Amino acid sequence: MTASTAAAPASVPTGGCPFAHGAAPAPSAPNGCPVSHAAAAFDPFSDGYQQDPPEYVRWAREQEPVFYSPLLGYWVVTRYEDIKAIFRDNLTFSPSIALEKITPTGPEANAVLASYGFALNRTLVNEDEPAHMPRRRALMEPFTPEHLKHHEPLVRQLAREYVDRFIDDGRADLVDQMLWEVPLTVALHFLGVPEEDMDTLRQYSIAHTVNTWGRPKPEEQVAVAHAVGNFWQYAGQVLDKMRANPDAPGWMQYGIRMQKQLPEVVTDSYLHSMMMAGIVAAHETTANATANAMKLLLQHPSAWREICEDPGLIPNAVEECLRHNGSVAAWRRLATKDVSVGGIAIPAGSKLLIVTSSANHDERHFADADLFDIRRDNASDHLTFGYGSHQCMGKNLARMEMQVFLEEFTRRLPHMRLAEQQFSYVPNTSFRGPEHLWVEWDPTANPERRDPGARDGERAPVRIGEPTGHALTRPVVVERAEPVAEGILRLRLVAADGGTLPRWSPGAHIDVECGDTGLSRQYSLCGDPDDARAFEIAVLLEAESRGGSAWMHAHAREGARLRIRGPRNHFRLDEGAQGLVLVAGGIGITPISAMARRAQALGIPYELHYCGRRRSTMAMVDALRALHGERLHLHVGDEGGRLDLAELLRVPTPGTQVYACGPTRLLDALAARAAHWPEDSLRVEHFASTLGTLDPSQEHGFEAELKDSGLTIAVRPDQTLLQALRAANIDVQSDCEEGLCGSCEVAVVDGEIDHRDRVLTRAEREANRKMMSCCSRACGQKIVLQL
Template sequence: MHNSPELVEKNPALSFKPFSEEYLADPYRVFSLIREAKPVFYDEEIGYWVVSRYADVRECFRDQERFSAAITLDQLKPLAPEALQVLVDSGVVPGSALVNEDPPTHAQRRKRLMVAFTPQRIRATEPRIREFVRGYIDRIVARGSADLVRDLVWDVPALVAFHFTGIPEDEVELCKGFATSYALFNWGYPSQEEQLRLSRKLADYWRYATMHIERLSRNLGDDFISEMIRGHLEDGELFDRNYLVWMMMNFTFAGHETTTAASANMFRALLENRAQWEALVADPSLIPNAVEECLRYSSSVVAWRRTTKVPVEIDGEAIPAGANLLILNGSANHDANEFAQPETLDIRRSNANRNLSFGFGAHLCMGAPVARLEMRIMLEELTARLPHLQLVQPQDFRFSANTSFRGPSSVLVEWDASRNPEPAQAA
């Protein structure tokens, strides 16, 4: 049922329908209405307080004394008994995974795991990532058309994420399907039948992750999961065996799904704003800031979750302790109080790096530097090798029906292969 335009104008919160096709296609129009007229409101459909302005969203991330991360990985829709039974029968044991932890445990575990994400280690991955990207572009460059999601940005982040987790390349295909399933399972509103199907997939991946950790334990490498296992061997109370499994599952999801969506959003945004694309082709030094601006303009994470530890007041709204909050990163990134002309894509924007796409504060995404590196390399390679790339017109962009993760399922592009800068690759 659609509310009348008059009702929506009086109360823009009524247009917040996070699983509707209209909202999924363009949540930023709704965000703009909410920020102006009702920046904080309670949504009865999902049972969450919705927070939309930059300063408030940033504070929810920053203040761990008042806002808890504990609900971050909870299912938005409670599991049906049949779906829950699948997990029980499969031995899946619910647990935490850094992203949903509070002090002091979160800080202790994060400090131990950050050794896997030093600047030196991340820089060392650049040649491998560039090799992945160039290899995938080699497959399409003479073709004249492609789906950038299917042919590039779905696979490259998966290869990188699984490289960081020590998963062999011949097992990558086995793991990739988990990402989109997990987004719908935790942050969507699946039917009972869908919950049952998704529970089976989750159980399968739980078994795989358990096997992989046991395998790595016998031959530790220099990957993120091996580092966790070393932490477990050093201090079994800090990292127990169950924790290792949950961390692996969540890390592979975050490293794959969010970077895929962010990259797809980036290419769509730049190709829809052709002058910005042409500026990058002419001056590649603008690319790092363009990545930040694309993260701001079209985030792959448009909403995150917190719960109140104590009664709080946000924008004049009194919110009780124990209340669930949906904090809108995507809306915060379009707040005119922080970003001038926020609906305009500007690759030269001086404060683009203040976006909240990767969170803020103690829970700032550990893998953010890796995602930025991947996006930069993909943009460098495509602007150099296919500068005349353009979007297929017309095309419909489709999005997964969940509250938090947003990226188009396809980005169709075309080009005249006879104009490729590398003649040997031209058709």
């Protein structure tokens, strides 16, 4: 365990056990490590956790990211990278307990379940290998985008009909009057289940959730058991009806047909369990997710107004809602062997509660993580759908439904607002959504009273899958534009609505769209990361401009409106470094200046070397000198002040990192001079690259096996891996497509990679665990990817 939160220092190591073992007696975890006071008090059934799980475990995320809960008997994991690593390794971290009752029931309730023949077995959620992937592959086809798009008309029709019922009332409980019943109806249609007994099914679904993830009181357990038993028997009866008509549409009928082809893979008991689990999975999570999203959007009126005015923002708004306040708060795993998580030794047989909602608020992965930002460029990195081989198969059905619901509400009730109310949740560790969501509006202001066509207006088909980052921009206004050196224009950009902008860290950049030219250019942020009002960039007018820098110098004047993407950071400063050598060449001073400012604020020893041909071409010299004094070293070429790299890097300094940005010649020279330094001491950012250029005559084709998707795709000699993935409808983000930005990174499971990017460090390339799909290729005939 890490140090107790009661008197934790500002920075707590995440490895080992700095807890004072000789201090006052404390309960111990199974590995013998003392349990801190905060860990001992952790209660996921408390109102604090139910109302806001990420906030409830903030202390853990920041100070004690892996801890043992004596109350639950589980290890609790709270950080993004730790949880993602657990999802990746489903052999060490078995999903077998995912549907196990977190609160054991008494003998009377167990007898009730037995009387109904309740025998919920393995499903796609809680099944181990080697059984899981063959079943997943066998049952996956109905979840592909090609098949899911056929359900969109039904979702739109239902959404319109249900809004019709209350649109003239001026007040509605969206949960009771729409958000439970519509996803349930869609789920039943998708599964091929009859629509009768909807109210009963709703109660069954709640009972199943409480039975598995909740803490029913002893006097409630028997009633819950009866409901679950009835649910089990109902699922079996429906399955029998389906067997009589296996050619009917529906996922369960598809499973019945697959059973004839693969009887050893798709068994009777498996179909019965999936029948019951599928109703819950396809219905309840989507209902809760949409309720959470509506609550969140109406609590942020500016975001609600923006998606009402621009429906193109809805797909990414859905992702940000799923990240910020998703319907899945946590999952569970079982350690099958002794293992270390976040530096903490966890014994074999231990149970883990992995709090995905906390991971979604981890500042290490999501900049300004608590900010609700519908333009967040990495919102779809959230872990609400899980990750890896057990990622939710129905994720794109849920996305599609949520998009349609938001389109319906924003078009027909843009003036909707939250009513005064107290929000309550069914107490459980994992699935959450408000039991009621009251909203109000003025019916006389309904758009369709002025325009009857507003109800049935044609809408473009929703995007099924992750939204593309290229379609997502943020409007900003140039507050100040001033020349700061020969050919260099410094711009201060503020939010178009006068609000705050996302926080960023040194090394981050934004992409600026150059009007209607179709061009987009990346610029490093060079202002103060603590200034939430503005982004500052410096633009060099390139002598051989491809159009971007020339457009910026001609059009980026005070008051001009621009559209940007980001910020994102693939050149992140290691704030744990013992010392820093910062080297900038020309306009490369932009990210390096922000790093120097941060190093000064943190008290990290640093020296800043700034190189330029002429002093007149070097930006921000006076400001840098005022801020950094003797730590700033100018190396001006025409003044005889060339930087002596051999001397600068002559003696490696333990714990010191070298960061550099500038022309390729400078960076290559630095790499040569730093070859005797410890591995990966040098980290660089390049200006430009030709690595995205492909010469088919010099390439060979190869296969890419997508481990999580169960697909194998062919990559032609004239095709990048990124292009092949997109052709197979696999969503991979990208930006520069020149091997510079790191946006298109994919995880490598097996196969040697021909790395051609300018992003990965030497150690990362040698580890061979990731690659840039826009430019890098397979050395051999096949690679295996974690996709």
